[in-house]
Amino acid sequence: MTRTAHLPLVLALVLALVALAAPASAQQALPADWKAKVQPESDDWKKARQVFTFNNGAEPETLDPQIVTGVPEHRLTGNLFETLVTQHPETLQTVPGVAERWEVSRDGLVYTFHLRKNAKWSDGQPLTATDFRDSWQRLLEPATAAQYAYMLYPVKGAEAYNKQGSEGPDGVKRPAVPYEQVGVQAVDAHTLRVTLERPCAYFLDLAAFDSLAPVPLRVIRAHGDRWVRPETLVCNGPFKLGEWRPNQRIVLVKNEHYWDRDFVKLEQVVALPLEDMDTAFKMFQQGECDWLNDVPLGKLAEIQRLPEFYVSPYLGTYFYRFNVTKKPFDDARVRRALSMCIDREAITRDLLRAGQVPATWFTPAMPGYEPPRGLGFDRERARRLLAEAGYPDGKGFPTVELLYNTLEAHKVVAENLVQQWRENLGITVSLRNSEWKVYLNDVQHLQYQIARAAWIGDYLDPNTFLDMFVTGGGNNNTGWSNARYDALIAQAARELDPKKRMAVFQEAERLLIEEEMPVLPLYIYVNKGLLKETVGGWYENVRDQHPLKYLWKEPAE
Amino acid sequence: MGRYLFRRLLQVPIVLLILVTISFFLMRAAPGGPFDMDKQVDADIKRRMEEKYHLDKHPVVQYGMFLRDLAPIHVFDREGNVSIRPGFDLGPSFKNKSLSVNEVIWLKAPVSALLGIAALLISLVLGLGAGVVAGVRQNSVFDYGSMAVAMVGLAVPTFVVGPLLALVFGLWWKLLPVAGYAADGGFFGGLMAPQYLILPAFALALPFAARIARLTRAGMLEVINQDYIRTAWAKGLREHVIVVRHALRGAMLPVVSFLGPAVAQILTGSLVVEQIFAIPGIGREFVTSAMNRDYTMVMGTVILFGVLLVAFNLIVDVVYGLLDPRIRYT
Numbered sequence: 047m048t049r050t051a052h053l054p055l056v057l058a059l060v061l062a063l064v065a066l067a068a069p070a071s072a073q074q075a076l077p078a079d080w081k082a083k084v085q086p087e088s089d090d091w092k093k094a095r096q097v098f099t100f101n102n103g104a105e106p107e108t109l110d111p112q113i114v115t116g117v118p119e120h121r122l123t124g125n126l127f128e129t130l131v132t133q134h135p136e137t138l139q140t141v142p143g144v145a146e147r148w149e150v151s152r153d154g155l156v157y158t159f160h161l162r163k164n165a166k167w168s169d170g171q172p173l174t175a176t177d178f179r180d181s182w183q184r185l186l187e188p189a190t191a192a193q194y195a196y197m198l199y200p201v202k203g204a205e206a207y208n209k210q211g212s213e214g215p216d217g218v219k220r221p222a223v224p225y226e227q228v229g230v231q232a233v234d235a236h237t238l239r240v241t242l243e244r245p246c247a248y249f250l251d252l253a254a255f256d257s258l259a260p261v262p263l264r265v266i267r268a269h270g271d272r273w274v275r276p277e278t279l280v281c282n283g284p285f286k287l288g289e290w291r292p293n294q295r296i297v298l299v300k301n302e303h304y305w306d307r308d309f310v311k312l313e314q315v316v317a318l319p320l321e322d323m324d325t326a327f328k329m330f331q332q333g334e335c336d337w338l339n340d341v342p343l344g345k346l347a348e349i350q351r352l353p354e355f356y357v358s359p360y361l362g363t364y365f366y367r368f369n370v371t372k373k374p375f376d377d378a379r380v381r382r383a384l385s386m387c388i389d390r391e392a393i394t395r396d397l398l399r400a401g402q403v404p405a406t407w408f409t410p411a412m413p414g415y416e417p418p419r420g421l422g423f424d425r426e427r428a429r430r431l432l433a434e435a436g437y438p439d440g441k442g443f444p445t446v447e448l449l450y451n452t453l454e455a456h457k458v459v460a461e462n463l464v465q466q467w468r469e470n471l472g473i474t475v476s477l478r479n480s481e482w483k484v485y486l487n488d489v490q491h492l493q494y495q496i497a498r499a500a501w502i503g504d505y506l507d508p509n510t511f512l513d514m515f516v517t518g519g520g521n522n523n524t525g526w527s528n529a530r531y532d533a534l535i536a537q538a539a540r541e542l543d544p545k546k547r548m549a550v551f552q553e554a555e556r557l558l559i560e561e562e563m564p565v566l567p568l569y570i571y572v573n574k575g576l577l578k579e580t581v582g583g584w585y586e587n588v589r590d591q592h593p594l595k596y597l598w599k600e601p602a603e
Numbered sequence: 604m605g606r607y608l609f610r611r612l613l614q615v616p617i618v619l620l621i622l623v624t625i626s627f628f629l630m631r632a633a634p635g636g637p638f639d640m641d642k643q644v645d646a647d648i649k650r651r652m653e654e655k656y657h658l659d660k661h662p663v664v665q666y667g668m669f670l671r672d673l674a675p676i677h678v679f680d681r682e683g684n685v686s687i688r689p690g691f692d693l694g695p696s697f698k699n700k701s702l703s704v705n706e707v708i709w710l711k712a713p714v715s716a717l718l719g720i721a722a723l724l725i726s727l728v729l730g731l732g733a734g735v736v737a738g739v740r741q742n743s744v745f746d747y748g749s750m751a752v753a754m755v756g757l758a759v760p761t762f763v764v765g766p767l768l769a770l771v772f773g774l775w776w777k778l779l780p781v782a783g784y785a786a787d788g789g790f791f792g793g794l795m796a797p798q799y800l801i802l803p804a805f806a807l808a809l810p811f812a813a814r815i816a817r818l819t820r821a822g823m824l825e826v827i828n829q830d831y832i833r834t835a836w837a838k839g840l841r842e843h844v845i846v847v848r849h850a851l852r853g854a855m856l857p858v859v860s861f862l863g864p865a866v867a868q869i870l871t872g873s874l875v876v877e878q879i880f881a882i883p884g885i886g887r888e889f890v891t892s893a894m895n896r897d898y899t900m901v902m903g904t905v906i907l908f909g910v911l912l913v914a915f916n917l918i919v920d921v922v923y924g925l926l927d928p929r930i931r932y933t
Contacts, residue, residue: 105699107699107700108700109701113700189655191648191652191654192648193644193645193648212650212651271695271700271701272701272702292702292711293711293877293883294784294788294881319881320782320878321878322878322881325781325782325878328781329781329782331774332773332774332781334783482635482894483636483894483895483896484633484635486641487639490639490643500641520643521642
């Protein structure tokens with residue numbers, strides 16, 4: 047999953063049209079003493095050197111929270127910059143950030159955030175509501191070219207402001223929009239009022255997203271794209287940037303101006319950009335690294351026996367796409383046949399061996415949502431389906447091609463499938479591998495017959511998986527279009543009752559993976575890694591999100 | 604000699620210009636662009652990112668802008684006013700958004716150069732030593748032994764040798780760090796903490812040492828039976844004088860011509876060695892920039908390698924004349 051899982055923490059544009067199950071008020075149902083529960087039990091930790099070293103796996107492209115898109119960047123910016131609200135390290139519920147409290151109007155359109163009076167920038171300057179208003183203006187400014195500008199689209203006028211000056215679908219340039227028309231208002235130094243275009247129950251999730259963090263505009267004006275260097279970077283989170291040596295290490299140090307500095311236990315955090323998992327594992331063994339968020343697959347058997355090893359479900363699916371616009375995959379019976387003759391367990395058990403969940407469904411199970419089971423292994427039925435489609439015993443079936451991006455891990459899975467298809471259906475599938483960008487280009491332009499794919503959920507809701515297959519969806523990439531499916535996804539967006547909404551999603555997914563199958567799901571990803579037992583305050587969660595603010599080091603035995 | 608050098612130097616910019624031009628358009632012709640990702644970006648936003656880096660313009664226009672920035676001296680600024688600034692501006696990197704390509708090269712190339720120099724010295728000492736002795740003592744135990752080792756050095760890839768070295772000397776014997784680089788970074792930082800360089804330098808040097816050993820041995824065998832060596836023996840010179848003063852000079856010629864491109868290569872590092880030993884060098888940029896379609900960074904690495912290659916080939920030609928008195932430059 048390397049680059050694929052380049053987990054863009056995007057909330058897809060379509061999300062803007064969807065109402066999430068949990069209403070904002072339910073999210074605040076957090077025990078008042080929640081913070082005491084994520085504290086160490088004794089004072090032993092004070093005896094340990096509070097330095098935490100982890101492998102970030104890649105060199106970040108930048109540390110500008112409004113520009114970053116990948117996971118390695120997010121692991122740093124999320125700790126350098128603090129948003130209005132943040133998320134609980136274990137349950138991922140909304141907890142206060144720069145805003146100590148907030149109110150939502152009865153119609154769900156107006157959010158009023160009350161900022162802490164002691165919120166400061168890392169250079170000691172006060173952080174005010176104006177900073178948020180102006181930072182969001184920069185995020186929306188067309189010249190910033192921020193990929194995640196659309197995170198703010200639920201806000202009134204934000205989309206129009208972001209798209210001003212560019213050509214609309216009618217070929218006419220969109221008019222200029224003054225920022226005053228955007229629903230962001232600094233009522234006073236410590237009150238930010240946000241007016242939405244339409245009710246958006248997940249707006250607090252958006253407000254916790256990195257792109258919506260405040261940025262130091264005076265610094266950016268003075269230094270341009272280079273403001274993110276240690277000499278100049280000013281931030282407002284629990285940590286500030288101490289050192290940045292490209293491809294060597296990044297050091298975060300505790301921010302003495304952070305409003306909650308007494309809670310923060312780590313003094314220093316070192317992020318290494320090691321790409322080679324073997325190297326990272328050796329450094330872990332030597333005690334030079336406290337946390338690896340991935341492990342070398344070749345040593346999995348050895349590593350699984352270590353007490354530091356952990357594995358937990360992840361919000362991601364490994365699957366194949368069918369190009370349904372061309373023969374033979376324009377026939378749903380063929381697609382179903384190809385899926386039903388695969389023994390997925392053999393793949394996860396014998397090839398992948400890290401506890402991945404074999405899946406005949408597309409959406410990973412999550413709180414409140416149980417995906418339909420899909421079509422299990424049934425060779426006889428698969429052969430019958432293929433015969434019905436006009437290819438008895440695979441006779442007359444054209445040789446088709448399977449495309450994957452060049453990587454050994456994808457190759458072994460594809461080879462196994464080719465073998466299963468030949469043995470069980472009598473059809474021949476050839477393999478074609480392409481370099482990453484060529485592969486992306488081919489998939490996006492439907493220049494393939496079967497193509498490997500993966501999807502990492504952006505938020506904890508089935509919509510992030512299911513809405514991609516609506517007609518013309520930006521990430522559909524199968525050519526599949528189904529009016530009933532589109533209607534179901536739209537219905538789920540309107541439905542406010544959480545139970546009913548999940549039932550609608552289940553119906554949609556059943557249509558997707560039991561009848562139509564434009565995709566062939568294979569397995570659900572897992573988080574797997576190594577964590578030193580001296581690290582405290584670290585919780586497993588499906589987003590693999592571990593805010594440094596809550597971590598500490600215990601002394602070694 | 605002087606005239607020859609002058610003529611060769613005049614060719615350099617032309618060679619580089621051809622190289623840059625071909626690379627520029629080949630890169631633009633490759634499918635996909637720097638802002639293509641697995642999750643599709645909104646078309647408007649993608650267009651704006653492309654505008655920001657002038658990727659919306661025709662490739663020929665982009666090429667013109669690229670050459671303008673690359674000029675050694677800039678006389679006019681963007682508004683057309685006279686303002687003289689140093690040039691050789693390779694532009695911003697699309698991937699390392701807070702750094703320019705020039706900065707990436709300045710940061711990382713010295714690290715690779717230091718590692719490369721160390722690896723070069725190792726491969727010369729090992730390669731020449733083994734090659735000379737193997738050549739002089741043909742068919743001896745040492746000959747077979749060293750050539751067998753050289754064969755292994757050539758055949759076993761760095762991604763096997765590297766982790767093996769780290770495992771044995773780092774993890775088991777704990778003599779050297781398994782990976783990493785001097786805390787202070789850079790060329791001099793690295794020089795002050797050589798323990799980080801030893802394993803990667805050996806891993807990088809091994810295939811080069813093996814090539815040098817084989818070439819030296821072959822060169823030795825050819826030279827050792829020639830008349831002028833027989834004359835030297837007849838004069839009653841001692842063996843080490845004959846070998847070092849007379850035979851080696853001639854035997855070195857194939858090695859020297861191999862070294863031209865090899866030095867350029869070894870000084871610019873290697874992705875594999877840098878990944879295995881976590882060295883913050885420039886070698887990775889040669890591979891990753893092309894994969895990321897980081898157009899400006901690709902041009903930076905192409906130019907860097909091109910300049911080094913041309914320079915070392917020129918040096919090779921000069922050294923040839925010094926080693927072989929029969930060569931005349933006109």
